[in-house]
Amino acid sequence: MTTKNIYQPFKIKIDKIEKHSRDVKLFRLVGDFSKNKDGTVFMPGQFVLASHFGYGEAPFGIASSPYQDSYIDLIIRKTGILTSALHQLKAGDEIFMRGPYGNGFPVDFISGKDLVMVTGGCGIPPIAALIEYINAHRDRFGRVYLIYGARTPADLLIKDKLKQWEDKIKVLLTVDKPAKDWSGYVGMVSELVDEIKIDSLDAVAAMCGPGPMIDALEKILRPLGISDRRIFVSMERKMQCGIGKCQHCVVGDKYVCQDGPVFYYDQIDKSWG
Amino acid sequence: MEFVIEKKKIDKWLDDLKKDFKVIDIRGKALPAKQYFLPPKQKTFVFNKKTKKLSCPEYKKEFLVFGLGLADLEAMTQLDEIMEKPYSDFFYWQKRNKSLIIGLVDESIEVAPGGDVILEKITDQQYRALILTDKGKAIIKDEFFDKKDKPSIKNYPQPDNPFKRMLLDSELLAEAVKWSLNHKIWDKLGEQCLGCGICTYVCPLCHCFSIEDQVSLDNKECSRCRQWDACTLPEFSKVAGGHNFHKTIKQRYYNWFYHKFVRAYHEYGKSQCVACGRCRENCPAGIKISEVLKEIVDDYKKHLSAI
Structure with missing residues (x-):
């Protein structure tokens, strides 16, 4: 009897690497990804475990369109040993990967409703995948807003995408420390609320944090009248196995890797932090 | 029909088993039996930097872990369950499927908690074999075990805990x-x-x-x-x-x-x-x-x- 090896990673080639900020790079990984019956290769909000032998393995949210079956994009900030090693690689190099894992955003539930997305800095990947999903059939969704924050304008990632998305959704940018020519918002401020016109009884929020989360919740989402049950949050935790065994990512009774990473807010608000 | 082994024959039986298995006697060890299936450290994949090939070390040798008490047998049954859910843990079962677990219990058993064979104390000098799996059945040899219709069985109550x-x-x-x-x-x-x-x-x-x-x-x-x-x-x-x-x-x-x-x-x-x-x-x-x-x-x- 041979059991399937759930830990088996597969080799994947780096097609290109783009520098997006001082310490963040985007990695485009090419492969033949098998499509699910709805035409997607993963659900927006799902993650993969990417690894570079000798330096370890870590979870990363997928940032590209779920309908793209020839590549996936990972946006990686240089923070530890693995990410530093990845940052030294070049196009054509190979790394390893397994997944996708986790639940992803509940796109069927969001469908037909207004949506406010909030994220900051490196929290953009799962939100980016969700936007790509929405834009692939924009008519299925109501009014859609993205509030994207960063420390400084230079820390805003995937700027070309942000520009491109403006045709289909409303993009609101905010920074903590504006540069001279900055015309967007400063901080998670309540003025952002005035820009958002939604039917609060039929609206959903999606967040990826933890950065601006609490601020956004208090200053934007609650004033907008979106209930906690309709706020979906993608959580970050330490993960080793990705499949509910190693116990690192657990919060109470929930495995962030299996039951999440996306939770609705009142599932997790008490165990936040 | 019961299979009864004299206490003094147990070590000889273990020696005999060494011909076919790697025998691990865990009596008196500080670390529990899990260490043989989920080792303190193990290589799961090996990547050759020159050939760029990835391999997964295979585990081939059959082994037998002897000497688990009631609590440890129960723990192994639970650990098997944990390693099966939500997905089968490849590296655990790779070893577990190649292994036999033999209990040695000095108290009378009410419900056999797990393992392939449990030796249960029935008199001060004798143990009977409770055979729980086919794998376990295969290692009960006539040379060491006497077949008895109605052996005398004393009661050794489990200490109150x-x-x-x-x-x-x-x-x-x-x-x-x-x-x-x-x-x-x-x-x-x-x-x-x-x-x-x-x-x-x-x-x-x-x-x-x-x-x-x-x-x-x-x-x-x-x-x-x-x-x-x-x-x-x-x-x-x-x-x-x-x-x-x-x-x-x-x-x-x-x-x-x-x-x-x-x-x-x-x-x-x-x-x-x-x-x-x-x-x-x-x-x-x-x-x-x-x-x-x-x-x-x-x-x-x-x-x-x-x-």
Whole structure:
């Protein structure tokens, strides 16, 4: 009897690497990804475990369109040993990967409703995948807003995408420390609320944090009248196995890797932090 | 028909088994049987830097672990269940499928808790073999075991263990530990616990692990190693970038209890504890888990009767 090896990673080639900020790079990984019956290769909000032998393995949210079956994009900030090693690689190099894992955003539930997305800095990947999903059939969704924050304008990632998305959704940018020519918002401020016109009884929020989360919740989402049950949050935790065994990512009774990473807010608000 | 072995023949039987198996006698060992299936450290994948090929070390040799008591047998049955859910753990079963587990129990058995064969004491000089699997059946040889229709069987009662009795009501334990989040006992334990992780290493059911890469000294290959981790250690929930989701010993200790008595109950309907007593024997800070639990349960009961 041979059991399937759930830990088996597969080799994947780096097609290109783009520098997006001082310490963040985007990695485009090419492969033949098998499509699910709805035409997607993963659900927006799902993650993969990417690894570079000798330096370890870590979870990363997928940032590209779920309908793209020839590549996936990972946006990686240089923070530890693995990410530093990845940052030294070049196009054509190979790394390893397994997944996708986790639940992803509940796109069927969001469908037909207004949506406010909030994220900051490196929290953009799962939100980016969700936007790509929405834009692939924009008519299925109501009014859609993205509030994207960063420390400084230079820390805003995937700027070309942000520009491109403006045709289909409303993009609101905010920074903590504006540069001279900055015309967007400063901080998670309540003025952002005035820009958002939604039917609060039929609206959903999606967040990826933890950065601006609490601020956004208090200053934007609650004033907008979106209930906690309709706020979906993608959580970050330490993960080793990705499949509910190693116990690192657990919060109470929930495995962030299996039951999440996306939770609705009142599932997790008490165990936040 | 019973298969009876004389006490003095057991070691000879083990010697004979060595012809076909690697025999591991765990009697008197500090670490529980889990170490042979979920080793303290093992290579899961090896990447050859020159050929760029990835391989997964195979495990071929059949082995036999001998000498598990009642608590340890029960722990192995539970660990099998854990390693099957939600997905089969490849590396655990790779070894588990090549192994036999033989219990040696000096008390009369009410329900056989697990293993392939259990030797149960029936007189001061004799044990009978309780055969639980086909694999187990194959190692019971006439040379060492006498077939007896009605051997004389003495009763050796299991010593009364209040801790074990407490575990019978795992629902109450789950409720009590969940309720205890703000109990003063966690502050006390946060002070007392050294955060060394020994309790989890010696526990026959703790199975947290981490995955780490290792490069050979000649830089020719990289191994992805899986190794024991302990949820009481400082770095357990720390992510790259420095944020630690369980900063204090108090948080980590409560999380350990939450896993064993609350989450395990929700997932498997029982506590992940078999009252083996190893954590108590080996804790350098002298923490007595059974007494911690008792205090929590007693206070929870008081709380219930006060409402």
